[in-house]
Amino acid sequence: MIRRSESAMLSGPASGAVLALAGLLLCISNGRTPISLAPWWALMFLLRFVRGRGPIVGLGAGLAVSVLASLIVWRGMIPVPPGPYFWIASGLGVIFFVPFVVDRVLAPRIGGFASTLVLPLAFAATDLFNALLSPYGSWGSLAYTQYDNLPLIQIVSVTGTAGVVFLIAWFAAVVNWAWEHHFSWKRVGFEVSIVAAVFSLVVLSGGVRLAARPRNAVTVRVAGLTVRAGDARRSMGLLLNPDPTPADLKAVHSATTALLDTLFQRSEREVRAGARIVAWSEANGLVMKQEEPALLARAKEFAVRTGSYVFLALAAAAPGSPRYENQLIAIDPAGQTGFRYHKARPVPGDLEMGADRSVPKPIPGPAGGRIAGAICFDMDFPQLIRRAGRAGADILIAPSSDWLEIDPMHSRMAIFRGIENGFAVVRPTDKGLSVAADCQGRVLAAADYFASADHRIVAQVPTLGVRTFYAAAGDLFAWLCVLALAGLVALAQGMRRPL
Template sequence: MATKSSFALLFLGSVLQIFGFGKWLVPLAAWLAPVFLLHFTRDAQPINGFLWLWFSLFVALSVSNRDVIPLQGAAFFGVVAAMSTTMTLPFLLDRLLAPQLSGFSSTLIFPAAWIALEFFAACLNPYGTWGALGYTQHGNLPLMQLASVTGIWGIGFLVAWFAAVVNWSWERQFEWGAIQNGVLLYAAVWSLVMLAGGLRLAFSPEVSTVRIAGIGWPKGIIEPSEFVRVIAPDFTAIEREQIRGKFHRLQDSFFERSRREVQADARIIVWPEANLMVLKEDEADFLEHARRFARDNDIFLLIGMGVLEPGVSRPVENKAVLLNPAGETAFSYIKSTAVPGFEASVNVRGKGPIPIANTPYGRLTSPICFDLDFPQVIRQVGHSEADIMLVPASDWKAITKLHQLMAEFRAVENGVAMFRITRWGGSGAVDPYGRRLAAMDDFTTQDNVMVAQVPASAGVHTIYARIGDLFAWGCVVSLLAIIAWRIFHA
């Protein structure tokens, strides 16, 4: 039965969870919060404990995800309520099932339940893997290498299992004779993962690089409200001519700053998601200009284009267009995912697949921003043995650091280098092992240009690219088997 001391643990765990995922991500908090929350639920009655935990997590997630989730009012709290439910269910399943198992094996219930439910939520909800526990360990490079085998699910499993092991030890009053074997087993698994990750980093080969420049959003030409106005139903012909002039100035800015980076020996230029804005009727003329630019400067030019067609039901084509040094279109890809809300209501939805282009610098590919929140979408990049992901992206201030670090796990999972340039957010480049090559904050950089020397033709084969989410499915099957065993042996 819950006591004052156990409610104190609930409070402590909930406060730590504020820093578990969201605006203030602290990796250590993600390890500690489940420890205290799990100990609370083991002391409480199942239903009462579930309700108290759900409410506490609802408050914590509402605080940490304010402005991170781009919704307001009831819609925001509805999403937070769903997240709280998904996060609370593993504790309930552990409370009901773990006491039925004897010994150290009971510690596997909680991490298996956490990953199974997190995986199902990622497959079924329109936000993909937002909030996944594995993301919290960004920056721990040896541990991040586990994503090349299990995806982010294996990392999340280790974190959740730690909570279960600590609670198991706690219930035995940390008496070493009673907990020695279990603690040493967990320590051995954790050490093996860290050692393997460290060796993977240490023995990564040295490779040649290519200079890539990302040209960010120019300040003072077009305001976001003007873009929204273009796709309004009552957009007028006079406004069309006014915005066309601003689009031309926007285009000139991108070409001029790109020319400067070409002179500094950049061989690939990348423009962020939908940053090059053009009216549908002007698209052909603009692309001809861009082809001449790529041909005259002997570069690959990846254009994040927003092609706008006022007056139609879905007036925005969100494209990634790669032009080669011959001035030819290597590929043109329309974004296949859309952020729920405004973007989903106005974007033409692409059907994929994510294209690949063979170049002297390796196989290039360009998923767009939100695509990278769905590991099953990006796995085709690894399966196609791509070498570099050129990612045009567009974020908002509250997720400046968060969304970039999430994207970097896709590079590790699929063994590709990544160059991600973002409008209104954080940009970064990493090698196939997740090591940072460059970073830029759009809100603190004046010219918004990021340059990196990125490994060329250096894609790495990964187990995850071949087997996908097999580890997560293993957690699902294991959890269902335990539930079935419990039902038939009740």
């Protein structure tokens, strides 16, 4: 039996310091406002601890720190009572730690530089399965922590978020491997140079992609609106009663009519200022189901009269119904309904109905562009939104509604969908960060609901996007990581090295 190198082990005091540093960095590595460098080093120090102690202590203490950090990081971002929050956040901490368990089992058996691939492959696989299987979609992906590193995150146009996650984890594994070899250049220099070259190539390619984007592209003026809907929203609650009274219906009609009048007045103001596309934030247009046809007729008349594209984000409820329809309706300048879309991914526990299984097909827009749509939480599911990219969308309108604790992270997550699929994203947001970004993630306009009195964004948005490898091939890179990890598992079966 081959003995594990003593150089890979940590002493008690040293291991405690490494674990504490890992825990502190984990607390600023994700959540509402992560520090982008933190996850790179958090993973490295946590891996160094797990690898540097025996299996029981390393895995047990490492898991405890991961769960504790998760409880801190996601506080307020998961809108459930304390009891369920404890279990949900703890579960996220366990899922996050799974790649370290895989690494602890496989890497010592494989040995050598190849062992540095175990952790990134496991993280990429976890990122994929989380997006596919979790009811919260891609929430928690480490890729989103790199939102401010535009050259780096251009790689998602090829690999999806798994590519960024792979690089973060590979950095951690390589630094740990060099640490285990006392950072001896003679022993690790060649391999480290290869990794540095790969990272440099990724960032350089991203920079080239950003620089190659035409600066004189044809643009269209887009306005995203949010109107405070307090009275109307409270009155809509009366419809949820099993048997609303005539007085209840009258109160709902009065409040929603006033809200819709304000939305159309502000839409008119934006069109007069030059906007060709006007979009409302998620469920900002509140309407009783029986009054919806009249609202659509009004919107069509508005679109024809002003020559604009109008994207109505509606919450329609029938009296006595326990749920409401969360809709996005596109009206073109000819007064035709481009699409009527019901939110495909309702938030777990919400009262909204889920009807559509896919995002709508893009409709013709200004200057030869094509406009698609999605609603808020839909944007957290890369595989769903990829259908718009595959259909050739150039602009995606994504009406949304957030709350303080997920502002601004939720809007930043949506920008990744645009980079992946090559379309601009316009996200008018109630109680959050309204943002418009081009197909490479450059922010064209932004306004925070909690920091501005005029809840709107206005941006000149490129009418044409780009076609991307991710839109065509999907999660090919992530699935290749799954296959490569399975190959390492098979390879490790023949190894006799101890943990």
